Amino acid sequence: MTRYLEGQTAIVTGGMRGIGLGIARRLHSAGAQIVIWDLAVDGWDSVANGFEPVMRQAVNVASLASVEAGFKEVVAQQGRVDILVNNAGINGPVTPCWEYPPAAWDQVIAIDLTGVFYCCRTVIPHMRERGYGRIVNVASMAGKDGVQYISGYSAAKAGVIAFTKAAAKELAQDGVLLNCIAPAMVETGLMAEMTPEHIAASKAKIPMGRFLQIEEIANMVTWIAGPECSFTTGFVFDLSGGRATY
Template structure:
């Protein structure tokens, strides 16, 4: 289901836009009248998705590069005339091993992309939103950030950090027209699952009371509500699409 004109006149930056939740959310925003700039590390896939969904522009970048993020945000603001929405969906899983075996380079890379990248994106985009007195920030966390998944310490810790960061950010911006919330999905069908062994996917499915993985469109529907004008009195908060898994 889509809502014609819901994002008419609105502009968005979507990270991780070449696949999964980023792609699905961006496609809905465009279909509902908005203009979108896609960011992703996968340049080839990014170009194909931008053409497929009708994005206004795309930039191949690593969200863990603060300078590249700042430059791309300035470019998006110039090109679109403003930045109304930021959907920070870029993320990786990292290694799937116990803490005592966890590779240091994998830990640092996960934190750099999943947590530092979210911070860099908000840091770059918030000034444009404050200038216009309007903004919606959606930071994609995970149920792992609330409950933790064994053998996924870096991912779980980074996503917990996203939740805490977003709560702080939302409180800073409250009353200024800019709303910031995070999403904590349980595992859903997405290319990111290719980074995990099947045993880990089976474990995560077993923890979902509904007995199935989510569909990317289910989380995209929530993201688009969070990114819309309708989400006007909830900030510094967390929305779940967890199939009943989360307990708080």
Template sequence: MQFQDRFRGRTAIVTGGASGIGLDVATRLVTEGARVSLWDMDAAALDKARTASGAADAQILDIADDAQVARAMEGSLAALGKLDVMVCSAGITGPNTTVRDYPVEAWRRVIDVNLNGLFLCNRAAVPAMEKSGYGRIVNIASVAGKEGNPNASAYSASKAAVIGLTKSLGKELAKSQIRVNCVTPAAVRTAIFDQMTEEHIAFMLSKIPAGRFGQIAEVTALVCWLASEECSFSTGAVFDVSGGRATY
């Protein structure tokens, strides 16, 4: 279900906007009236996504690089005029292996993208939102951050940290008109599955009581509510989309 004009007059940045949940969120934001800037490091996919979604702007960057995030924010603000919504969807899984065998450089890259990159994006968004006195930040975490998936230690740890960061920033801004929340999906079949082993995919499915993977549109629906004016009292909170998997 879509809501006509829900985001009329609003602007948004969506990281990881060239594919998966990020692209679906961006497309719905545009459909419901927002002007959107897509952020992604895949230049070819980003160009196609901008056309497909109707986004007003696109920025090529590695979100783990502070200077690139600052440059992208400057470019997006020039194109959009202001920032009302930031959806942080960019992320990687890393290899599926045990802690004892986990490659150190792979660990650092997962933490750099999933945690440090998200921190940099949240950090850059706050001053722009404070300037206009309004904002919605939605961070995409994972149920793995609450429960810890075996053979996915870097991913699980990074997503647990995203939950903690969201709670901290939400409390810092609670007396303002900026709301900060995160979504913790169970497994949703997107291109990120290409980074996982079949054994790990089967494990994730076995943990979902509903007996199926989530659909991108189901995550998008929740993200867009959290990005809207209706989400006025919830902040620093964690919202599950888990098919019954999450136990707290």
């Protein structure tokens, strides 16, 4: 496999499991040195996971102080950060909006949207100074369509899409490209937070008739984060199995 990211450093938030782990593994296979950010980073199994990151840091993306402290340590050790993948997120409750717990709403927005802002705000000055960077934000088809009973998640991911478009325009002449992906439902541990009815309804929306696989997301993200993606910024790359029509 071509190691076209050789020598680059990539931070992947929520990288201990699921989609984040898959993305980190694929970036590593392309030559990147991986920094994992997650709430808990103990219990890493390099044999089972297929690689060893250069750093694993307990970082809470919903805390600006935590993000800034973690990033300072990365730069001190690695000297540079070339790629940021904002993947950390939670689904939140599946319930009508009028019954949505306010505390749960605040938590979903804090992690899924504000966390993206905090990480970008912290990393972008470093990338601008170096004149190069690739940022990939993990949004969702829910952010484009608005999915019933997950209004908090839908709102947060819509915010990620709009933030990506706005920030990308600000960075367009700085050598820093900022894009996002909008996956349909993926087979991950987040399904444990969802009702069987919600899962069935989501699958029914996908013309291919199957769920998205983590490896398919990882392949897309790795291309977006690489040098061949050179004239696309502020874009939403769909992974929808035919669901997206715009």
